[in-house]
Amino acid sequence: MANVDIRIRAVDTLLTPDELNERFPVDDTTARFIAGSREAIGDIIKGRDQRLLAIVGPCSLHDPVAALEYARRLKALSDQVSDVMYVVMRTYFEKPRTVGGWKGLILDPRMDGTYDIESGIIIARSLLLDIVHLGLPVGCEVLDPIIPQYIDQVISWSSIGARTIESQIHRNLASGLSVAVGFKNSTSGDLHNAVNAIKSARQSASFIGMDYSGASAIFRTTGNDYGHLILRGGDQGPNYYEDDVESARAMLEQAGLDPTIIVDCSHANSRKQHDRQKRVLRSIVDQVRWGETAIRGFMLESNLEEGCQDIPDDLSHLKYGVSVTDACIGWEETQRILLHASALLREAGNEGGTRLPL
Secondary structure, X not given: OOOOOOOOOOOOOOOOHHHHHHHOOOOHHHHXXXXXXXXXXXXXXXXXXXXXXXXXXXXXXXXXXXXXXXXXXXXXXXXXXXXXXXXXXXXXXXXXXXXXOXXXXXXXXXXXXXXXXXXXXXXXXXXXXXXXXXXXXEEEEOXXXXXXXXXXXXXXXXXXOOOXXXXXXXXXXXXXXXXXXXXXXXXXXXXXXXXXXXXXXXXOOEEEEEOOOOOEEEEEOOOOOOEEEEEOOEOOEOOOOHHHHXXXXXXXXXXXXOOOEEEEXXXXXXXXXXXXXXHHHHHHHHHHHOOOOOEEEEEEEEOOOXXXXXXXXXXXXXXXXXXXXXXEEOHHHHHHHHHHHHHHHHHOOHHHOOOOOO
16 A cells, blocks of 8 residues: 555554542642632632733743742742732643744653653643642643643643634644633734634534543534734734723623733833833733723743753753743733732732732
């Protein structure tokens, strides 16, 4: 028989989600914590909880040791601000690439192009559990449609990126996820694709995927009504200002959707200058203090050390706690601006869960 797979070099077997779950199980205590965190996030998204959802963490994770150290610090900080913010650690393992580059810990954990994906999945699952066991919820971007089967039991929030919100595969997948899903506006800055994605994910869907046993299966979803818009700026500049938020709120309402917005302090909103994230956060807090109820949270790219680094040929030369993708603010800055933001929210009368009226 002729070889029809002329561009497939090899096909390697992969452990099943069930096998991974057996190796790194979610015990009853952890399952209750994850369920509680999902409920808390859902209450914020729906406006039942007046705290801000704070998605904080590295642009991407590449070093489990540094990630766990960061998580310990973030957990302690989250306890200090828990009256006005609900902190979720940003744990991104997959990175979409326009042309090329490192695609994340799950796909290339050795950072050398060998794509030891099975090891990457194992590391990711283990690390997520370690973080959750600290009492800190985690959130991931959904990129590969199969990966959620390996980690979805552990996560409490997810996002669909600016490059994939038009994908029907991702909209169908979002409709069946057990967590709230944020949809980023397009890289151009256009909001319509994200709004349409939120509407699409609210509807029931059927799609082909892989079940926990590794078999092909048809998934039939109920729809996800916890979708929300993430403003991340675009080619024309930031979109976190008052007029931008008001316009986004009006667009969501006109589409018959909950006016629920999370603002990404990084990416185009910071003009890709990591030290400008504090300006975005300051504007968010100011808008919330003055009664903008559509803003339900924010995203912050933060690491142990500020800046970013290229991946060296000799990985022993990697700087500890420094991002290998987008530049991040360092820990001291993270702590300073989150504590300051929480103090401003309390001063505005937010301590009891009531935002300052217009």
